[in-house]
Amino acid sequence: MDIKPKITPIYQTSVFKFDDLNELEQYFGEPGSRYLYSRNGNPNSDELAAAVNKLEGGAGAVATGSGMAAIFAAILAYCQAGDHVLCAADIYGGSSALLNAELSRMGIAVSYVPFEQLYDLAALVRPTTRLLLAETISNPLLRVADLRRLAEECHLQGLKLVVDNTFATPVLTRPLELGADITLHSVTKYIAGHSDVTAGAVVAAAPEVAARLRQIGVFYGLTLSPMESWLAVRGLKTLRIRMREHSHNALAVAGFLARHPRVRQVNYPGLADHPQHALAAAQGQGQFGGMMSFLLADETTVVNDFMQRSQRFPFAPSLAGVDSSLSYPLGTSHRSLTPEQQQALGITVGLVRLSVGIEPLDELLADLEQALA
Numbered sequence: 508m509d510i511k512p513k514i515t516p517i518y519q520t521s522v523f524k525f526d527d528l529n530e531l532e533q534y535f536g537e538p539g540s541r542y543l544y545s546r547n548g549n550p551n552s553d554e555l556a557a558a559v560n561k562l563e564g565g566a567g568a569v570a571t572g573s574g575m576a577a578i579f580a581a582i583l584a585y586c587q588a589g590d591h592v593l594c595a596a597d598i599y600g601g602s603s604a605l606l607n608a609e610l611s612r613m614g615i616a617v618s619y620v621p622f623e624q625l626y627d628l629a630a631l632v633r634p635t636t637r638l639l640l641a642e643t644i645s646n647p648l649l650r651v652a653d654l655r656r657l658a659e660e661c662h663l664q665g666l667k668l669v670v671d672n673t674f675a676t677p678v679l680t681r682p683l684e685l686g687a688d689i690t691l692h693s694v695t696k697y698i699a700g701h702s703d704v705t706a707g708a709v710v711a712a713a714p715e716v717a718a719r720l721r722q723i724g725v726f727y728g729l730t731l732s733p734m735e736s737w738l739a740v741r742g743l744k745t746l747r748i749r750m751r752e753h754s755h756n757a758l759a760v761a762g763f764l765a766r767h768p769r770v771r772q773v774n775y776p777g778l779a780d781h782p783q784h785a786l787a788a789a790q791g792q793g794q795f796g797g798m799m800s801f802l803l804a805d806e807t808t809v810v811n812d813f814m815q816r817s818q819r820f821p822f823a824p825s826l827a828g829v830d831s832s833l834s835y836p837l838g839t840s841h842r843s844l845t846p847e848q849q850q851a852l853g854i855t856v857g858l859v860r861l862s863v864g865i866e867p868l869d870e871l872l873a874d875l876e877q878a879l880a
């Protein structure tokens with residue numbers, strides 16, 4: 508029987524069979540012709556990597572077990588013991604924890620770059636500095652980096668630019684086209700999009716860097732399992748239309764919050780008063796994504812009241828699912844920063860982060876209205 512599934516089946520196998528030594532030689536002699544062992548490559552993880560690579564316009568990609576694994580792989584692709592990296596101060600808490608607590612033990616040093624200083628790196632660059640890690644749209648304050656300018660400055664200083672594109676997705680922004688050397692994702696978020704899989708992906712502009720990323724994935728065991736890959740591929744198919752709905756709903760929610768008397772500030776790049784609004788519009792194809800944060804009174808009881816009353820925004824410290832949720836940066840993603848760092852970044856008691864889903868907009872607005880009342 509000639510079975511022709513329309514969708515790639517789940518190759519839930521850790522290993523593949525060879526008939527004889529000729530097939531083994533074919534595996535090594537013709538890369539991509541056969542599979543050997545799923546940590547080295549599997550049809551499902553390759554399908555995910557190829558799909559993300561295509562969306563990002565890369566020369567090759569690796570699907571990883573998480574977004575953290577993608578960040579780790581990207582840094583290892585360029586750095587070894589004795590090297591130094593620059594990291595945007597506005598960064599996912601896990602990224603700074605990885606750099607501070609783990610990569611430092613491997614002899615890779617880090618300095619943080621305040622947002623205002625991102626395009627003027629000369630004073631921070633050492634002979635051993637290899638790269639800058641930054642996010643297209645930062646978490647949780649939604650600051651938008653000018654990636655073209657950033658890539659120019661990095662290359663002028665002899666650095667590689669590594670961009671965490673999780674919040675923007677390639678639907679809004681394609682960092683490699685703007686000059687970045689590597690772009691990466693927590694696939695857990697928008698790429699998979701349904702809060703049911705933990706995965707990552709890392710994409711290189713140059714083929715030799717993509718090959719190095721694959722090697723790192725295999726040797727450190729960072730690669731993704733077949734089932735998770737399959738789920739992420741399924742989610743990815745609707746990314747473009749999900750982003751449209753996320754962006755549409757979030758713009759309306761941000762406008763509603765900005766007019767609400769209980770809300771002191773709204774951080775959303777789609778609002779005209781956002782400091783990088785024009786850049787975000789140009790760099791995001793007119794869409795601004797589904798993430799925002801806003802400031803209530805700096806009192807724990809006010810935040811707790813809001814969390815307890817909201818029905819459509821459950822407190823679940825992740826983001827980017829089709830169902831809305833909220834998170835609390837001070838207590839979760841940015842918990843490990845010092846109080847001074849938290850204060851400097853504006854991560855205070857009253858700061859709440861919303862991940863606006865694709866539910867009917869009137870239901871989301873009605874829920875926020877009653878939760879803030």
Ligand SMILES: *Cc1c(COP(=O)(O)O)cnc(C)c1O
Nearest residue numbers: 573574575599671673693695706
């Ligand atoms: C969630 C997240 C990560 C980490 O991804 P995991 O899949 O949780 O390992 C990295 N960067 C950003 C911006 C994130 O939101």
